[in-house]
Amino acid sequence: MVEARRQLLADLLQNQRYLPLEQICIRLSISAATARRDLSELERTGRIRRTPGGALTDFSDKFPSFAERLGRDSDRKSALARQVLPHLASGSTVYIDGGTTPFALARLLPEAEIPGLKVVTNSLPVVEL
Incomplete structure (x- = not known):
C-alpha cells in the first residue's frame, strides 16, 4: 500500500511537474506528515525534488520559467x-x-x-x- 501510494504520488508529480504539499494531501487523502515521508523517500531515490512547501520533477529542464x-x-x-x-x-x-x-x-x-x-x-x- 505504501509503495502504491508513493508510485501514485510520483505519477501525479510527473503529470503536474509541481504540487504544493497541501494539494498532495488533498489528492491522496493523506496527512502532511505522511506526505512529507513519502516525498523524502521519493527524493532519496532521485525520482523527485522537494521544494519549500511542495515537490517537483525534472526541475532543470522541464519546469517552465x-x-x-x-x-x-x-x-x-x-x-x-x-x-x-x-x-x-x-x-x-x-x-x-x-x-x-x-x-x-x-x-x-x-x-x-x-x-x-x-x-x-x-x-x-x-x-x-
Missing part, C-alpha cells in the same frame, strides 16, 4: 486581474504572491490610481515593475 508561465493564458490572467480592481478600496493593503496571475494584477495597479494603496509582495518581478 516565469516568462514562459506568464505567456500562458495571459488573456485569462488579465481578465481575472481586472475583476479584482473594483474590490480594492482607497487606503487598503494588497498582498501579491509570486505567481504569474498575481503579477497580472500588479501590472494593472499603476493605471488603477487607487489612493493610498499599499502593496506587499515577495515577488521580485512585482518589485521590478
